[in-house]
Amino acid sequence: MQLFHREEIEQVIRLDTDVIQVIEEAFSALITKKVHMPPIMRVDVPINNGEVDIKSAYIEGFDSFAVKLSSGFFNNPKLGLPSANGMMILLSAETGIPEAVLADNGLLTDIRTAAAGAVAARHCSREDSRVAGIIGTGAQARLQLQALTLVRPIEHVLVYGRRQEAAEKFKKDIKELLGLQVNVCGSPQQVVEKSDIVVTTTPAKEPIVQSEWLHAGLHITAMGSDAEHKQELECAVLDKADVFVCDVIQQSKRLGELRNCEAHISEKAIELGEITTGRKRGRESDNQVTVCDLSGTGVQDTAIARHVYSLLV
Template sequence: MELYHRIQIQDVVRLDHAALDAVEAGFRALGQGRVVQPPILSMAIEESNGEVDVKTAHIRGHDRFAIKVSPGFFDNPSLGLPSLNGLMIVFSAKTGLVEAVLFDEGYLTDIRTALAGAIAAKHLSRHDSRRATVIGAGVQAELQIAALKLVRDIDTVDVWARDTDRANAYAERIRERFEGLTVNVHGDMASACREADVIITTTPSKSPLLDAGHLPAGVHVTAMGSDSPEKRELEVSVMTCADVFVADTRAQSESNGELKAWAGKTMPFEVQELGPVIASGQSPRTGHDQITVCDLTGTGVQDTAIASFALKRLVA
């Protein structure tokens, strides 16, 4: 059994096309019914405002599977520590022996989450998308743009965040990171979204931020912030006005994502899943002016895919 630390993993796994292909292949296998993916194990540590989630999946026939353990302790920043953390364990799917512990401290989760956003945009957004709006100014606000640029020629980013100082700092960071990118900080959500081809919500909000009135014709929306029973980013109107609504997994969207707005009642629109969309090889978008929405909650197959990809590179 080998133990790898974050710094080693960062060295070999980046937001590139190879990593995107690996995560996309995981979703495709899920869509083809070739994946065993049990429900998330989740435990609250209330006295510390913490929780820990365990996700896993096995792609049938693959040599390895991974189990990810990700604690989120939301008072950590006041202690000078990051909220998110954790590790992935890679097992042989032949013997169950532990092949490696990837002590990535959440790095691979950041990467596979950003890549899922890019994959959603690849299959749902207009091919000529140039302008992306980001809601939020944290780690994913940056990584989602970096990943999106793998699949769409983004030249302009509009950002809105509750904290304008953080939005300005974010704008500076990504201007520096991506030469030639135009970055506009907005004072309100409506103006940030007005010209968007793609909107990505990346906040830990507990109440909806984005509503149908913010959406220009032809936009694609990826909501990746909500991943627990308390969080929501989209008003119901965003989902009801969409021509296409896709969830990474429907069951998780109903418990942890945006579909929980319906609280178990039938929603008045069709829900597709990202895996079958990819497996079908056909985008559900059938018109330039259609509005597409994708809700990402994070799935075990992404973790298994990125961990296997990482280990292959680490041992290469």
């Protein structure tokens, strides 16, 4: 078994169209192949405001699969450490023998999560989407925007963050990183009303996006909600959308945007893999409103762990 540290992993992988393709195929596999994906396991460490989530998925026909540990210890910033951490273990699906430990500190999760946003945008947003609206200013906000630029001709960025300072830093970083014009907005409403694509990347516990702000041609991807206490979109947003997509409907009901919504909304939901495989249609016209809720799946982890391992060895 080999151990790879983050520095080695960073040298072989970055967010690019190859990775987006790998993640798109993972969503397709969820529909076309038999996938064994147990529910997420969580170990709580309440005394330190921490938790470790463990995800895994075995996709039939693949010769290896990943087990991922990802932790959130929310007292860490006080110690000068990032809250999030993580690692993946790649196991042979033929023998169960561990092949590699990818001590990536969450890098691969960041990339596969952003890549999923690109897959959603590729299949649901208007092809001529030029204005990207980002709600949230963290690391994933930057990566989501970068992912969008790989699949849509983004020219202009609108950003909203609760802390003005963080939004200004985001503007500066994006200018340097992607050379894009960024405007800091005073409210999430301004972002939504003026954008072609909106990505929400917050840990919000109360809905941020309201249904009155929706407009023809808009696509929204909600990235943030991945636990029982989080929500970024009003249920009316999902209800009004012409197309509502999830990575995994069952998981969205448990941890994502569907959790608080009435049954008729989950009944209209379709899965992203149904679109990537051509079994269902995403956006059908430029005037539709499309919404996608991504809560993160083990098949993405297995797909990116296999991909990076093939690049490392």
